[in-house]
Amino acid sequence: MTNAKTNAGNLDLLFHPASHYACPDDVLNDQTLSDPEKRVILSSWASDMFAVESCPSLREIPGMSHTIRLADILAALRRLDGEDDDPPRPGGAAMRLRRPWAAAWRRSP
Numbered sequence: 001m002t003n004a005k006t007n008a009g010n011l012d013l014l015f016h017p018a019s020h021y022a023c024p025d026d027v028l029n030d031q032t033l034s035d036p037e038k039r040v041i042l043s044s045w046a047s048d049m050f051a052v053e054s055c056p057s058l059r060e061i062p063g064m065s066h067t068i069r070l071a072d073i074l075a076a077l078r079r080l081d082g083e084d085d086d087p088p089r090p091g092g093a094a095m096r097l098r099r100p101w102a103a104a105w106r107r108s109p
Contacts, residue, residue, distance in 0.1 A: 046073045
């Protein structure tokens with residue numbers, strides 16, 4: 001028989017993490033959580049549901065006394081996945097697309 005009180009305590013941690021953690025690093029450093037549990041908490045924080053209306057790069061988590069930067073949450077998720085802390089750089093090598101109509105235009109007299 002499982003202990004309902006113990007199970008309820010674990011669920012409370014997952015569904016109301018703001019009362020247990022102050023920042024994404026606190027979630028990552030909690031050795032009692034599995035990686036999937038950490039991912040659930042961090043992903044829920046990253047949800048647009050918690051976006052600050054006038055500043056979508058911030059998240060306002062119920063139960064927290066401060067806002068959290070979305071960039072910090074996403075960086076924590078990348079660290080959880082074993083990726084670098086820095087986000088990928090925007091853009092990439094420029095690519096020229098071949099335009100068949102341009103080649104036909106050059107051939108005509």
